[in-house]
Amino acid sequence: MNWFESYNYCRSIGGDLLNIESQEELQALQKYLLEINIESQLWTDGNDLAREGRYMSHTTGRPLVFVKWLSNNPDNQLNEDCIEGRMQGNDKTLQMNDNKCEHEYYAFCQYRATTMHCSAPTSLMNSNENCMLKNIAEAFTQAADMHNACTQHTLQPTA
Ligand SMILES: [Ca+2]
Numbered sequence: 001m002n003w004f005e006s007y008n009y010c011r012s013i014g015g016d017l018l019n020i021e022s023q024e025e026l027q028a029l030q031k032y033l034l035e036i037n038i039e040s041q042l043w044t045d046g047n048d049l050a051r052e053g054r055y056m057s058h059t060t061g062r063p064l065v066f067v068k069w070l071s072n073n074p075d076n077q078l079n080e081d082c083i084e085g086r087m088q089g090n091d092k093t094l095q096m097n098d099n100k101c102e103h104e105y106y107a108f109c110q111y112r113a114t115t116m117h118c119s120a121p122t123s124l125m126n127s128n129e130n131c132m133l134k135n136i137a138e139a140f141t142q143a144a145d146m147h148n149a150c151t152q153h154t155l156q157p158t159a
């Protein structure tokens with residue numbers, strides 16, 4: 001799928017494209033990809049579509065907080081605006097590369113972290129109660145998304 005299709009796909013199953021936020025998370029994913037023997041290129045949520053050179057997480061709407069770039073990247077060669085990850089090198093480490101959004105790779109999805117928004121410094125919801133409400137609302141949204149995805153699936157004409 002191209003990057004946009006990948007994003008839609010992840011949304012349709014109640015998630016988002018992957019947003020890697022730390023070295024620890026990267027290493028855990030790297031270990032997992034090694035275990036299941038995946039070497040394909042995989043779309044993450046990172047992109048600089050809105051403004052060249054400003055890499056944003058499509059999932060959080062905020063600047064990327066962590067990127068492990070492949071050497072000599074990002075290079076924006078022929079206008080590359082979407083970030084793919086792949087296992088690279090003899091030591092097989094997970095690295096990121098800006099690439100053309102139209103390229104067809106696999107979607108790398110994550111399910112939503114319901115506490116993610118509560119600890120953000122810019123969040124308006126700082127108290128524990130508001131945070132809890134926010135989590136409940138988010139869980140409901142996820143359930144509704146999944147329900148819609150299932151409904152759409154089952155309502156498709158079969159003739
Ligand atoms: Ca770019």
Ligand SMILES: [Ca+2]
Pocket residue numbers: 073074075076077080097098099
């Ligand atoms: Ca590149």
